[in-house]
Amino acid sequence: MKSLPKTILKHALSLPEGGVLSPKEFLHLGSRSAVDQAFCRFAKEGKLLRIARGMYTAPVTSRFGSRAPAPEKIVHALAEHHGEVVVSHGASAANSLGLTRQVPIREVYLTSGRTQRLQLDHSEILVRHAPRWMLALGARQAGAAVRALAWIGPSLVQQSLVSLRQSLPAAEWQALASARAMLPGWMAQAIGKEAARG
Numbered sequence: 001m002k003s004l005p006k007t008i009l010k011h012a013l014s015l016p017e018g019g020v021l022s023p024k025e026f027l028h029l030g031s032r033s034a035v036d037q038a039f040c041r042f043a044k045e046g047k048l049l050r051i052a053r054g055m056y057t058a059p060v061t062s063r064f065g066s067r068a069p070a071p072e073k074i075v076h077a078l079a080e081h082h083g084e085v086v087v088s089h090g091a092s093a094a095n096s097l098g099l100t101r102q103v104p105i106r107e108v109y110l111t112s113g114r115t116q117r118l119q120l121d122h123s124e125i126l127v128r129h130a131p132r133w134m135l136a137l138g139a140r141q142a143g144a145a146v147r148a149l150a151w152i153g154p155s156l157v158q159q160s161l162v163s164l165r166q167s168l169p170a171a172e173w174q175a176l177a178s179a180r181a182m183l184p185g186w187m188a189q190a191i192g193k194e195a196a197r198g
Helices: 005-016 032-045 071-082 089-095 141-152 154-167 170-178 185-196
Strands: 049-052 056-057 060-062 065-067 086-088 107-111 116-120 122-129
Touching: 005 032, 005 107, 032 049, 032 056, 049 071, 056 071, 071 086, 071 107, 071 116, 071 154, 086 089, 089 107, 089 141, 141 154, 141 170, 141 185, 154 170, 154 185, 170 185
Parallel strands: 107 122
Antiparallel strands: 049 056, 049 116, 060 065, 086 107, 116 122
């Protein structure tokens, strides 16, 4: 039978980039202290990266050395691990939809789960709990539009909607217009006004 540390490392290296693992997954192979000790040793040696309490990921190794996995891959792997929805923050969504040229300095994501801070090398990723209406349309463009509008706010919503109506594919614009009932009043009203322009 393989030793506990070898089993942990083999599993970690078999995961796709950003895949997460927890000591709890290995408690059937040894005592809690033995499992924790193995994870602790791998983190000190740089074979695993501790991203949050009880959550680890393997660094990506290439011929140029090793680096931390891409933040979005870790965030999405964590969401899958916990059965949660995770999407880009409104500022990122607004940038990707061409509504702003501002590039967010900090990595922020929205989730249906609890708010948590992830440590990745020398940077911090914030995964913030969001209300259900912000996540309702998911990662599709219509969902990004909802989050972008929420970030932009009521004062600039109308001009942003004019731009979105021209840039979004017809099916995405229709999905956005159809979702009005679950959105905040100011946003629903603005979308209705733009949709009524024919």
